[in-house]
Amino acid sequence: MPKNNDSKVLVRLEGVSKKYQSGSNEIVALSGLDLEAREGEFLSLLGPSGCGKSTALNIMGGLLKASEGIITIAGEEMTKPRRDIGMMFQQAVMFPWRTTIENVLLPIEVFGLNKKDYVAKAEELLEMVGMTEFAKSYPWQLSGGMQQRAALCRVLIHHPKLLLLDEPFGALDEFTRETMNQELLRLQSHSGSTAVLVTHNISEAVFMSDRIAVMSARPGRLIGVIDVPFERPRKPELYGRPEFTKLVVQAREMLGLA
Amino acid sequence: MSTAATSGAQATLLDPQKKRRKVSPYWITAALFPAILLVWFVVTQLEVLHPILLPGPEAVLTSIPRVLGSETFGIHASRTLIETLAGFALGAAVGFLLGLLLGSSSVLRAAYLPALSALEAVPTVIIAPLIIAWFGFGIEGKAVQAAIACFYAVFITTLSGLSLANANSVSLMQSLGASKLQTLLKLRVPSALPVIFGGLQLGATTAIIGAIVSEFVGADAGLGFLLLRYRSSYDTPAAWVLILCFLVIGVSAYLLISFAEKRIVFWRSTAVSRPDLEKNDH
Numbered sequence: 321m322p323k324n325n326d327s328k329v330l331v332r333l334e335g336v337s338k339k340y341q342s343g344s345n346e347i348v349a350l351s352g353l354d355l356e357a358r359e360g361e362f363l364s365l366l367g368p369s370g371c372g373k374s375t376a377l378n379i380m381g382g383l384l385k386a387s388e389g390i391i392t393i394a395g396e397e398m399t400k401p402r403r404d405i406g407m408m409f410q411q412a413v414m415f416p417w418r419t420t421i422e423n424v425l426l427p428i429e430v431f432g433l434n435k436k437d438y439v440a441k442a443e444e445l446l447e448m449v450g451m452t453e454f455a456k457s458y459p460w461q462l463s464g465g466m467q468q469r470a471a472l473c474r475v476l477i478h479h480p481k482l483l484l485l486d487e488p489f490g491a492l493d494e495f496t497r498e499t500m501n502q503e504l505l506r507l508q509s510h511s512g513s514t515a516v517l518v519t520h521n522i523s524e525a526v527f528m529s530d531r532i533a534v535m536s537a538r539p540g541r542l543i544g545v546i547d548v549p550f551e552r553p554r555k556p557e558l559y560g561r562p563e564f565t566k567l568v569v570q571a572r573e574m575l576g577l578a
Numbered sequence: 579m580s581t582a583a584t585s586g587a588q589a590t591l592l593d594p595q596k597k598r599r600k601v602s603p604y605w606i607t608a609a610l611f612p613a614i615l616l617v618w619f620v621v622t623q624l625e626v627l628h629p630i631l632l633p634g635p636e637a638v639l640t641s642i643p644r645v646l647g648s649e650t651f652g653i654h655a656s657r658t659l660i661e662t663l664a665g666f667a668l669g670a671a672v673g674f675l676l677g678l679l680l681g682s683s684s685v686l687r688a689a690y691l692p693a694l695s696a697l698e699a700v701p702t703v704i705i706a707p708l709i710i711a712w713f714g715f716g717i718e719g720k721a722v723q724a725a726i727a728c729f730y731a732v733f734i735t736t737l738s739g740l741s742l743a744n745a746n747s748v749s750l751m752q753s754l755g756a757s758k759l760q761t762l763l764k765l766r767v768p769s770a771l772p773v774i775f776g777g778l779q780l781g782a783t784t785a786i787i788g789a790i791v792s793e794f795v796g797a798d799a800g801l802g803f804l805l806l807r808y809r810s811s812y813d814t815p816a817a818w819v820l821i822l823c824f825l826v827i828g829v830s831a832y833l834l835i836s837f838a839e840k841r842i843v844f845w846r847s848t849a850v851s852r853p854d855l856e857k858n859d860h
């Protein structure tokens with residue numbers, strides 16, 4: 321595995337395997353996955369359904385234990401969930417008994433910090449995603465997109481160094497997803513955190529990422545990494561550029577879609 | 579969504595829903611009463627049963643002021659109410675706490691769940707004499723009996739309710755490094771509340787039954803005790819008035835708990851149905 325000592329590596333997976341026991345047979349979800357995410361970069365995990373993207377992400381987040389291999393975050397071996405990591409899932413996962421702002425402040429409560437110190441920050445985040453007037457609404461009063469926006473605020477409230485995003489906008493329609501992706505990019509560059517995004521949408525991966533880790537079908541392992549050199553902030557015009565199409569085609573070829 | 583774009587978003591969203599509500603279901607309930615009275619009246623007019631066994635509705639209704647107005651009625655009624663309330667509070671609290679305890683430890687669950695369930699199979703009538711032997715004929719023994727009668731419903735619903743938390747929500751709490759206790763209090767208990775309220779409804783009924791049956795077995799006061807006394811003097815209409823009292827107590831308990839449920843589990847009762855987002859919800 322190439323060790324790049326110039327740009328600092330925040331997350332490193334070395335030879336990570338994961339086997340699930342389902343009944344009497346064993347499913348190998350990941351086999352010898354090597355991967356790294358550098359500080360401040362936007363990395364996408366791209367691969368076919370069932371290739372182990374969520375598994376890899378959950379291992380990075382400390383929700384799952386790897387069967388083999390070493391995972392380090394900022395040089396420390398990963399043993400359990402860390403407070404400097406924020407995770408977002410395909411569903412917004414809002415608690416219906418909490419208002420939007422109470423949901424956003426959930427991590428602060430769990431960490432045992434003083435909520436009062438973070439109310440202003442929560443309001444600021446909600447304003448950035450245009451949700452100020454819904455701060456006191458309950459989740460069932462919000463559309464799916466608004467719920468995901470609130471979830472985005474929740475993951476950013478404690479300023480995590482690493483964002484682990486498992487198809488966070490996968491359940492949304494294409495218009496909303498594009499807007500949300502833009503918002504995510506804006507907030508991520510604003511906070512300077514590192515992001516790992518799981519997706520199976522190729523052009524989304526190219527649009528969002530600094531690098532794309534392409535994974536093979538099960539058992540998941542790394543096929544290769546695509547560097548995406550486009551300037552930031554990324555503008556929608558990018559979709560029409562020939563260089564963009566070239567990278568999409570390259571990813572398709574690596575995935576065997578051609 | 580534009581109507582909700584005010585600070586009173588909740589109110590504006592929900593009001594139209596309420597206004598559209600048609601006939602109150604309680605009217606439908608009320609409509610049942612004349613029908614029951616009629617059947618009752620006809621059956622007694624035909625003298626299918628001897629009036630001592632089944633008095634007519636007019637005899638029962640005219641006995642109401644006599645029974646409720648008697649000097650000691652208040653003492654007996656308040657006695658039974660206190661027994662039931664104290665027993666229900668005790669039983670529900672113990673059931674809830676035991677549910678939390680067994681719900682958070684699979685070892686404790688494996689060790690004690692079978693025994694606790696077996697205990698539930700012992701009939702009240704069999705335990706009642708023992709309780710009287712231990713606690714005497716007073717309020718304490720009856721409250722304990724009511725508590726025993728209602729604890730299991732609350733216990734078992736709490737226990738099963740705790741496992742209903744949405745899997746994604748559990749992952750979220752886990753990713754935040756939440757402790758078991760935090761996940762329990764901030765996620766599992768609120769998720770379990772709708773089911774626990776079902777247990778409370780059931781428990782309230784069984785607490786009333788527990789208190790009254792235990793008064794039947796041996797007591798120095800209470801509505802159950804009074805009922806036995808009326809029956810032994812063949813004052814059947816008065817006994818029926820007391821049965822009506824039990825009905826009123828039962829219905830009041832139901833309404834009170836429903837009222838509390840609407841306030842506490844507000845996200846269940848006031849949420850506008852959102853089938854598109856259902857999979858997120860609890």
Ligand SMILES: Nc1ncnc2c1ncn2[C@@H]1O[C@H](COP(=O)(O)OP(=O)(O)OP(=O)(O)O)[C@@H](O)[C@H]1O
Binds near residue numbers: 340341348373375
């Ligand atoms: N808890 C589990 N028990 C058994 N097998 C599992 C479990 N979780 C995942 N798997 C298996 O592991 C493989 C990888 O699953 P994973 O969810 O990581 O895929 P994915 O790449 O995220 O797919 P998708 O894009 O559809 O979300 C799948 O074949 C799945 O069947």
Ligand SMILES: [Mg+2]
Binds near residue numbers: 373374375486
């Ligand atoms: Mg997945």
